[in-house]
Amino acid sequence: MRGEVVLKAVELYKSYHLGNVEVPALRGADLEVRRGEFVAIIGPSGSGKTTLLNILGLLDTPDSGELYVDGESVIGLDDDELSEIRLWKIGFVFQHYNLIPILTALENVEVPMILAGVPPKKRIKRARRLLQMVGIPHMAEHKPTEMSGGQQQRVAIARALANDPSIILADEPTGNLDTKSSEEIVNLMGTLNQEKGTTFVVVTHDLDVAKKADRILRIRDGRLYEVESL
Template identity: 80%
Template sequence: MQKVVLRAVDLYKNYRMGSGVIVPALRGANIEVYEGDFVAIIGPSGSGKTTLLNMLGLLDTPDSGEVYVDGVPVVGLSDDELSEIRLRKIGFVFQQYNLVPILTALENVEIPMILAGVPRKRRLERARSLLEIVGISNMADHRPTELSGGQQQKVAIARALANEPSIILADEPTGNLDTKASEEIVYLMKRLNRENGTTLVVVTHDLEVARKTDRVLRIRDGKLYEVEKL
């Protein structure tokens, strides 16, 4: 029986606009993500994809419902407890890369390990190893402005892997990339999934990206539906 590493039950989330209008984002969303899954969540802009990902990544809290990470309910935990789970178990990849511009690629990859208290020698070794895994070890001393979009996203993926999380959450990871760079990023994520057993959840509007995953869920009217075929 497959282990469920991420589970959301009956999530509701509304946002209040400046005018006082309430906009529903999630309306009873449910999802189970199994260990070793490579899952895509698709849907139009404004459908709640990023809201859901932020709930799964403990970056936001639902108005009601529950989120479980490795079977542990997390809604209601303190900020420190949530931070610790994010630091140890979950890696994040964003559309905008979110790299620190004044730091080199190597230093950007080090950041999560610094937060986790990893000794300098060990984190340098791991950061270099991760840049080699994602295929840009020759760019270790380059700053983000000296890298292409695809190279920056590879640094972001290496950073997401820094503390050996079992789960990677990616929000439109190919959204700012050209076709070739997109294909490289998807291939890299698929390789991490196959070779390392890393669980990946990818939010995307790109059906070509979704087709390369193992499971596809569509978000519609604030709920999730399994897609049999794209």
Template identity: 85%
Template sequence: MKRKVVLKALNLYKSYHLGRIKVPALRGASIEVMEGEFVAIIGPSGSGKTTLLNILGLLDTPDSGELYIDGKSVIGLDDDELSEMRLWKIGFVFQHYNLIPILTALENVEIPMILAGVSPKRRIARARELLKMVGIPHLENHKPTEMSGGQQQRVAIARALANEPSIILADEPTGNLDTKSSEEIVSLMRNLNREKGTTFVVVTHDLDVARKADRILRIRDGKLYEVDNL
């Protein structure tokens, strides 16, 4: 059975203004991601990786270009429509985890489901299932300050999966972790990808992380290029 395209961007352009200076970040970037793929995007600091991910995740808008999530064009959608799309179609994993410090692991994972209107009974059961899936069911009542960086990132991954999104976008997900924790987080994401069919797009400067992907793209001069080997 042919896999569907879950993410497609064509000819994205984005510039920023620093005073009177116009700084181009993307100069015609295009990408197509199939359902169940694990794609890595690499490039040096300042190359536009995070700008690209923010646009793909509907956190920012391009100056021009086309963007489709699950076959639907998202260019021109209003704020409410974009929020709805982010809630159901996209999961985010950040370098700094972005967990709410006063909430437990379980409560952090519940947040997307609260926003989606899921009943308390269902969301608690789902959150526990996800914490078990990422290997930390015993930490459900722990707050972020009571967890290691790797454990916090596992909570963040569980939260990203809460509403069963079409795609997970991860921005330097191992950037704050030691080598052992980094390897564990990459293995976790790859296992979720292989066993659950979860689609991942991972932005990273870590070539060891990139080598674990099905496909590697390099961002250079604001465009994306396929990488055959590293």
């Protein structure tokens, strides 16, 4: 249901150790994201943005705090349980696309569905529909090296949507793109959010991305603060 809480973080703390030095990344970060929201998180390099996103995506664990995905506490779950939640509930979009170079666009989009045990005919049909949705059905049989950066990022977004996750987490999704491609990806995410109700949490330096968001949060000193305007 649109508006229900799909992701909730309470008092997240995370520090790293460089030799004998403890470097705090998160110092009590709180976050609540509702279904259908587009939330942007901004902040300077080293402010903890990527650490936060990795914890929200269950790729890293906090030192302390609570984290809920679709109302389920994920703290203390084992690796298999976390993998299952990532597979079904969380889609990822990365700055460097992270496509598998030997696979076509269609095959890359199929990967999460293969892991989820979706039958071949059904997953191929859905992969083609997703490539249509992100505007590149004609690239289905092309490999990443045969695509522009913007096209690769569209494939990555289609892949993130493959198992109809509760939320898409994007880490600098326009960071490697030229201005035109960046604008197209920003518009695509906005359209998916507005027309399909896709929930996005986007870490970004790109103010054009942030301006698409329903809410903008700034991370500072390991905590999140609401931004009224840019």
